[in-house]
Amino acid sequence: MKSYRKELTLNLPARRGFINITQLVEEALRESGIREGLCLVNPMHITASVFINDDESGLHHDYDQWLERLAPHEPTSQYRHNDTGEDNADAHIKRQVMGREVVVAVTNGGLDFGTWEQIFYGDFDGRRRKRVLVKIIGE
């Protein structure tokens, strides 16, 4: 069994947004030399998400609006977590809705994806550098 580990560094310029990281993960997979196995991708932070969906800007707008209605950023005083001096309780909630990680099949040296599957980094408390972990095991 082989394993490979890589950290990606991302810095979203806004508080919230989505970045397509599919090519970065594919690059890590090529570097690994692994042809058959599983690939885990997860943020190392707890107010961000890695998920798989469509690379369509209208949909990303819909996700953002819908998440903001579901767990609004303001008023920040509505969340007990923000009593600690933080203002990001909503980001911790949004990340749970969108999920932490994805596990992707590796087949014949590639990410084993359907036509429209793309991997996104979603940050709900951006404007800082954050790390995403890629861990691949297989042969």
Place this chain on the structure above:
Amino acid sequence: MKSYRKELTLNLPARRGFINITQLVEEALRESGIREGLCLVNPMHITASVFINDDESGLHHDYDQWLERLAPHEPTSQYRHNDTGEDNADAHIKRQVMGREVVVAVTNGGLDFGTWEQIFYGDFDGRRRKRVLVKIIGE
């Protein structure tokens, strides 16, 4: 390390619904010959979900009603994604709530499940053939 890959094909007759695919995944596991490892199951489409819960029709009704309140299909014009000519933005949202994939432990040649755990394919934009990927790695 061994690996095994299988595609299941599903065709939900309605726009939304749930299909128990546990036996299909167990069949793939038997074919793999793998006794210890991990089994990934995910739709290869981005408006469908694979998740683990109860095989109880009342609960499935509750999930459907609750998801429809959370992200209603209509009016379709409320979603920017639908400006592209699609009408399935709600399905992309519902799939994120229910999750994309499951990873299941394989122990002693079987799916290592508690009493009530069953694997479901949930489609939120059905009435077409879709593929579900089963990827198993182990020994």
Place this chain on the structure above:
Amino acid sequence: MKSYRKELTLNLPARRGFINITQLVEEALRESGIREGLCLVNPMHITASVFINDDESGLHHDYDQWLERLAPHEPTSQYRHNDTGEDNADAHIKRQVMGREVVVAVTNGGLDFGTWEQIFYGDFDGRRRKRVLVKIIGE
């Protein structure tokens, strides 16, 4: 390839709440002797969740309040699932929002975590003993 399996037993005294199980998972990892691989942690029950987030009591309060607004326990008659004699339909829904399982990278014999990542068991229908499965594969 090596694999290791362990069941944790948890008993939440209240209907709903969160327990930090990071140390229990780290203990299982040490017992496994595995240095590089993947670690799956999931409840073997369908009204509970394993997820990764912050060990901060205010945030846990926020999660609980937010989930209760999203899928209220009462009136229990609002859910078709509860016609079966159960009163836990809301718990099946809350578990889907928070997710079933986590997959964690194992690197150099440890859980490959960012600074604030901690593993939680969340129960939404507690006051009974439940099992959490830890399955580790690697080398």
